[in-house]
Amino acid sequence: MIQQLFVGLDDACTAVKAILDASRPSDGPLCISVVDGAGNPVYEVRQDGASAVDVRNAERKAYTAAYIGRDTSMWRLQILHDGRTVADWSNPNMTTIHGGWTLRRASQVIGGLGVSGSGSEDRDEQLALRGAEALAALAVAEWRSKRDPRPIRDRQETAP
Amino acid sequence: MFQELRLGLAEAERARDAILAALTPNDSPAALAIADEHGVPILLLRQDGAPARMLSRARAKAYTSANLGLDTVEFRDRHVKARQRTLNDWGDPMMTTLQGGLAIRVDGKVVGGIAMSGNTTNRDEALARIGLEAIGAEG
Numbered sequence: 001m002i003q004q005l006f007v008g009l010d011d012a013c014t015a016v017k018a019i020l021d022a023s024r025p026s027d028g029p030l031c032i033s034v035v036d037g038a039g040n041p042v043y044e045v046r047q048d049g050a051s052a053v054d055v056r057n058a059e060r061k062a063y064t065a066a067y068i069g070r071d072t073s074m075w076r077l078q079i080l081h082d083g084r085t086v087a088d089w090s091n092p093n094m095t096t097i098h099g100g101w102t103l104r105r106a107s108q109v110i111g112g113l114g115v116s117g118s119g120s121e122d123r124d125e126q127l128a129l130r131g132a133e134a135l136a137a138l139a140v141a142e143w144r145s146k147r148d149p150r151p152i153r154d155r156q157e158t159a160p
Numbered sequence: 161m162f163q164e165l166r167l168g169l170a171e172a173e174r175a176r177d178a179i180l181a182a183l184t185p186n187d188s189p190a191a192l193a194i195a196d197e198h199g200v201p202i203l204l205l206r207q208d209g210a211p212a213r214m215l216s217r218a219r220a221k222a223y224t225s226a227n228l229g230l231d232t233v234e235f236r237d238r239h240v241k242a243r244q245r246t247l248n249d250w251g252d253p254m255m256t257t258l259q260g261g262l263a264i265r266v267d268g269k270v271v272g273g274i275a276m277s278g279n280t281t282n283r284d285e286a287l288a289r290i291g292l293e294a295i296g297a298e299g
Contacts, residue, residue: 008208033204040212044204048168052200 007111012043018134033058057116061100066112072100099124172203175291190278191215199223218277221261226273232261260284
């Protein structure tokens, strides 16, 4: 049996809040979707005025990032380089539109984040990154709180 | 030109907070969906440990309530069962007759749908109604 980390509702809300805080009045109304490591939605919000297209795009971006384990912009470059198209994956839920960001913890994919509606796909991606950064900050804080503050030479050797 | 009253994210968040506060340790991890009058989601939420199908279900319930302007149980009893129809008659794969979806009305106009999934369908509906009250809308 294995233990696998997944993004939870608390994390999802933290990421969404960070993105909404980072958005500017010049950005269009956003739709933000957070999915778990299996690509299933955990939390999703649509700001007033964001369209049904934004909902669909945000979901597909988040799904793709979690499913393939790559940020959608990175993945687009990769499949262009390989001379492939999205259709090669036979998965109608996948997209290469920028703005899907993979969420990782200890190198494992724990979820995906998708933003749509800001007005440009690169700005969408920038905003998605802000959400991922907020989660990374939480992870760092958790690591710091668990860390033994003593210098290594003073720490007790623990049996293997 | 005409103007329409629509449901905003602020109302959806109010409903979310009220429902999360009303959940007890006896409730299973649940999913919540709030959609606008076209059935397009405004807020989707799945608690830790709730299977993915719960959110799909909640979403379908909210979509159905919003689209038809009917609570899903009313849709099931008065429009499907009573007239011996099936869901296929509507030709919409997103529609469901599962209890737990409520139409949101403001000033007599349908502005959206709210639905819960994860517990018994009766409990789902009761929780959705708490959200409806938090929005300050009629059922």
